[in-house]
Amino acid sequence: MSVSAPTLSIVIPIYNEAGLLEELWDRLRVALDPLGLHWEVIFIDDGSRDETWSVLERLARADSRIRALGLSRNFGHQIAISAGLEWARGDAVVIMDGDLQDPPELIPEFVRRWQEGYEVVYAVRARREASALKRLAYRAFYRLLARMAEVDIPLDAGDFGLMDRRVVEVLRRMPERNRFVRGLRSWAGFRQIGLPYARPARARGRSKYSWRRLFRLALDGLVAFSTVPLRLATWMGFFVSGVSFVGIVLYLYRYFTTPRVPGFTTLIIALLFLGGIQLITIGIIGEYIGRIYDEVKQRPLYVVARTLNLDRPRQGGLT
Numbered sequence: 339m340s341v342s343a344p345t346l347s348i349v350i351p352i353y354n355e356a357g358l359l360e361e362l363w364d365r366l367r368v369a370l371d372p373l374g375l376h377w378e379v380i381f382i383d384d385g386s387r388d389e390t391w392s393v394l395e396r397l398a399r400a401d402s403r404i405r406a407l408g409l410s411r412n413f414g415h416q417i418a419i420s421a422g423l424e425w426a427r428g429d430a431v432v433i434m435d436g437d438l439q440d441p442p443e444l445i446p447e448f449v450r451r452w453q454e455g456y457e458v459v460y461a462v463r464a465r466r467e468a469s470a471l472k473r474l475a476y477r478a479f480y481r482l483l484a485r486m487a488e489v490d491i492p493l494d495a496g497d498f499g500l501m502d503r504r505v506v507e508v509l510r511r512m513p514e515r516n517r518f519v520r521g522l523r524s525w526a527g528f529r530q531i532g533l534p535y536a537r538p539a540r541a542r543g544r545s546k547y548s549w550r551r552l553f554r555l556a557l558d559g560l561v562a563f564s565t566v567p568l569r570l571a572t573w574m575g576f577f578v579s580g581v582s583f584v585g586i587v588l589y590l591y592r593y594f595t596t597p598r599v600p601g602f603t604t605l606i607i608a609l610l611f612l613g614g615i616q617l618i619t620i621g622i623i624g625e626y627i628g629r630i631y632d633e634v635k636q637r638p639l640y641v642v643a644r645t646l647n648l649d650r651p652r653q654g655g656l657t
Contacts, residue, residue: 346370346377346449347428351418352436356389362436363397363404369442373449380405380648381436382422385412391644398646406646413640416517419497421640423506425648432500433519439537440498447533448500457528460492460499460520464534491524492532504528515639 348366352359363379370377383390383406391408398404407421419433430452434440444461451459497519501509508526509519524530 343427345375347426348379349422382418383408384418408644410641410643457502458530462532
């Protein structure tokens with residue numbers, strides 16, 4: 339179907355969120371209708387296995403402002419966001435999660451700041467309702483990333499935020515497959531501002547981000563925006579070489595001054611230490627090489643299986 343381009347697009351990646359969609363849609367309407375803007379919501383169903391698509395079909399029949407993209411399998415949160423950016427048509431695009439941890443009620447403030455001239459408005463998690471261990475892990479990651487990244491990535495800022503069309507077009511032209519959207523957003527530059535908010539716990543259900551997925555996302559962010567791990571491997575090599583040189587001098591001294599030099603335990607320790615350093619270095623290099631391998635294959639980011647109220651193919655994925 340062909341409709342006029344909206345002023346505001348809301349991009350929401352979802353995975354097995356059938357139980358939250360109606361509440362999310364109700365809160366979006368309450369938050370967005372008073373703005374008096376032409377808006378749309380694009381749900382990206384990232385290979386859900388529950389009744390998510392059926393709920394989207396029912397909601398879309400009742401309101402054409404709901405548009406949906408169904409991916410052929412689970413491609414991951416960051417790829418789903420990228421797919422939504424490909425299909426969003428608004429002058430401004432908001433990215434938010436579909437689990438109600440990103441409150442729709444904050445979007446009007448995003449829009450107000452955008453109308454003031456800011457091209458990127460991102461939410462900063464001033465408080466997070468989560469386990470102490472997860473809060474500590476997030477805090478440590480953002481501060482480590484801030485120290486290591488070669489661009490200024492704001493502390494405690496996730497994907498929740500608004501981008502002007504110019505920024506969206508920059509992100510759409512970025513070809514990398516291992517995507518870290520909040521980092522790409524920072525790299526793009528433009529006039530940016532952060533808004534603090536309290537991130538609530540999930541309304542219902544369990545988080546789709548396991549510790550393994552969180553670690554993978556953190557690794558993608560570190561490797562995509564920093565060469566510090568490679569330099570660290572180099573410095574470890576220099577350090578080990580220096581320690582080894584000192585050890586050689588000491589053993590030569592003991593060899594010529596002491597009749598018997600015990601060496602078995604020392605030899606084993608040295609071998610294990612050097613072996614560990616080598617494996618760590620190879621692992622760091624392997625992470626970068628693996629991403630190069632992903633890039634050179636030039637596969638599409640995603641595969642579209644079905645759509646709702648969308649009529650134009652995009653170049654970022656197969657349809």
